[in-house]
Amino acid sequence: MFDLPIEIVQQIVSYLSLQDICHLGATCRHGHSLTHDEDFWEFQVRKQFGLYFTADLSKLTEALTKSSHYPLEGLAYDPTVQGNREISVIYSPEFRRIMIERKGKAKQDPFRGMKDILPRLLAFYVSSPEEQFSARLALFGPGIESTNTKLLVHKIVNARSSTFDAVEFIKGLPGGIGSGVRINYKHMYNFDLMCLYSNSESIRETVYHNRNGARLDPNLNRMLVKDSTGKLAIQPSIVKLLPTLHALVFAIDTAVDSREKVAEEVEGMRKELGVMLESQSKFNLCIPLLVLACRNESVGANCFISLEEIIVGLELLKMKSPWGVFEVCCENMRGVEKGLDWVLHHLAKKRRELSYHSMQGQSS
Numbered sequence: 027m028f029d030l031p032i033e034i035v036q037q038i039v040s041y042l043s044l045q046d047i048c049h050l051g052a053t054c055r056h057g058h059s060l061t062h063d064e065d066f067w068e069f070q071v072r073k074q075f076g077l078y079f080t081a082d083l084s085k086l087t088e089a090l091t092k093s094s095h096y097p098l099e100g101l102a103y104d105p106t107v108q109g110n111r112e113i114s115v116i117y118s119p120e121f122r123r124i125m126i127e128r129k130g131k132a133k134q135d136p137f138r139g140m141k142d143i144l145p146r147l148l149a150f151y152v153s154s155p156e157e158q159f160s161a162r163l164a165l166f167g168p169g170i171e172s173t174n175t176k177l178l179v180h181k182i183v184n185a186r187s188s189t190f191d192a193v194e195f196i197k198g199l200p201g202g203i204g205s206g207v208r209i210n211y212k213h214m215y216n217f218d219l220m221c222l223y224s225n226s227e228s229i230r231e232t233v234y235h236n237r238n239g240a241r242l243d244p245n246l247n248r249m250l251v252k253d254s255t256g257k258l259a260i261q262p263s264i265v266k267l268l269p270t271l272h273a274l275v276f277a278i279d280t281a282v283d284s285r286e287k288v289a290e291e292v293e294g295m296r297k298e299l300g301v302m303l304e305s306q307s308k309f310n311l312c313i314p315l316l317v318l319a320c321r322n323e324s325v326g327a328n329c330f331i332s333l334e335e336i337i338v339g340l341e342l343l344k345m346k347s348p349w350g351v352f353e354v355c356c357e358n359m360r361g362v363e364k365g366l367d368w369v370l371h372h373l374a375k376k377r378r379e380l381s382y383h384s385m386q387g388q389s390s
Contacts, residue, residue, distance in 0.1 A: 028056040035060065036069050044118045067110035071117075072096050077364065079113045082106045083343055090334045100364055101333060102350030103342070104314070106375060116366070116371045125214040160208055161215070161272040161373045163316075166222035166249070166302065168241060168295065169277025171230045174278060174327075175320035175356050178277060179221055182362070189363065204267040212363075215370045219283070222264065224249055250301065258297075260303055260305040261302050269309045273369050274302065277318040278336070280353075281327035288331055292339030299340060314348040316369045322356045 028035060039060065041049060051061030060066055071077050074098035078089045083103055090101070107113065115121050169175045182190050193209040196218045198204030206220035224230055224247040242258065244250040251261045260268075276299050282291050306313070317340070321330050331339075333351055342349050350368055354361035 028060075033116075036066050039066070040070055040073050041147060044114060044120055060112075062087045062312055064109050064111075067114055071110045071113050072098070075364065076100065077102070077113065077117075079107055079110055080102060082277050083117070086337070086343065087138040089357055090337070098333060098354035099361060100350065101337065102348070102368055103345075103352070104368070104372060106348065106372060113368075117367060122212060122214060126212075140143050145269050160368060161217045162220065162270055163217055163273045163275050163369075164204075164220045164222055164267070164271050165275040165277060167275075167277040167298065169318060169320040170221060171224060172279035172281075172320075174281055174322040174325045175277070175279045175354075177342040178318070178320055178354065178356050178359075178362070181356075181359055182209070184217065188212065198267070204264075204270070208258075211366060211370065215374065217366075217370060220267070222249060241294065258301050260301060266363065268306050269311065271306075271313060272373050273314045273316060274306065275318060275365075275369075276302075277320055277354075278331075280319050280331040280336070281329075282320050283328055285329055288329075288335055289339070292331060292335060296340050303345075312347045314350070314369050314372055315342075315345065317342075317349065318354045318362065318365060319351055320354045320356055324357060 027038065030038075033115045039050065043051065049059055050057045052058070068078070071079065072094060073096050076097055078086075078098060078101045078102060080086060080089070080101075086101065086103065089098075164253075165179065170179050183192055189212055193210050193216075194208045196206045196208050198206065198220065204220050206218055208216060208218050210216055224241060229246065240246045242250070244258070247262060249264060250258050253259045263320055278295050282288055317336065319331070319333065319336055321327070333353065336351055337343065342351070350365060352361045352365040352368075354365070
């Protein structure tokens with residue numbers, strides 16, 4: 027089989043399960059070489075999940091323009107990712123099973139006694155059992171207020187499923203800023219979701235009706251104020267919340283009336299996101315940004331903003347912190363899980379590294 031062109035070999039092997047791919051890597055030097063080839067895992071992630079991950083920003087432009095039989099549903103820049111093999115692992119059902127077992131057996135090592143190859147690979151990306159940690163995520167942006175996509179929040183917060191399970195209310199800062207819901211996600215992670223709305227629900231409808239103008243008006247968008255120089259800034263009560271956050275989630279509605287309005291719409295989104303990022307940058311914290319590119323297929327939109335237009339328009343290529351953009355279908359929540367799987371795994375890894383380094387030099 028390995029005498030065939032590499033493209034054909036990759037296509038054949040891509041039909042195997044993660045378990046079988048691990049076994050293939052142990053059969054011979056050709057199998058080992060293939061299963062340690064980043065190009066193969068990049069192909070695997072694109073085919074199975076419609077995603078592209080990279081630690082090199084210079085490769086993103088090529089990924090956006092490269093033709094493929096498999097549609098692209100999400101991209102992420104994450105310098106902490108150790109190749110697309112890690113991505114294949116964290117999106118696999120085997121990874122979820124191990125994570126659930128880890129949570130259910132907090133005082134045991136779920137990898138001890140396992141002699142198979144796949145559990146050892148999973149163990150490389152999963153921490154040893156420890157107390158559950160709740161990441162704090164702030165969800166904001168026009169996507170949670172658009173009449174087309176605002177049900178996204180309700181489907182996350184009010185769900186009682188194996189994916190999203192709201193377990194308790196989280197108290198915020200005085201005045202209610204930062205209050206939200208603690209969610210048990212897939213029985214793997216806990217996270218606190220705080221929704222930052224521009225105003226009361228009745229006024230939000232007016233704000234979103236003219237989203238490019240009204241959303242940047244401090245008189246209508248209570249998240250914003252003008253500083254002494256007349257520049258837009260985040261209001262002080264929300265600024266107090268920013269140092270406590272672990273990730274920002276920016277939701278947008280990608281439906282537009284015509285292609286001619288794409289640049290105008292994205293420019294308004296860029297300005298709104300930019301105000302938040304500028305305020306957050308003052309704390310010198312490198313936290314990931316998750317962009318949910320929402321669409322409602324049941325609403326007759328003339329066209330949708332593409333991933334490339336979002337990445338270029340929001341100027342994400344200039345960001346140094348990790349970021350990801352994922353297409354989201356609001357009817358079935360497709361895409362939300364892919365984004366959360368990435369950002370929550372990223373935060374879990376980051377916390378383990380901090381815990382590890384903080385323990386250096388301490389007596390056992």
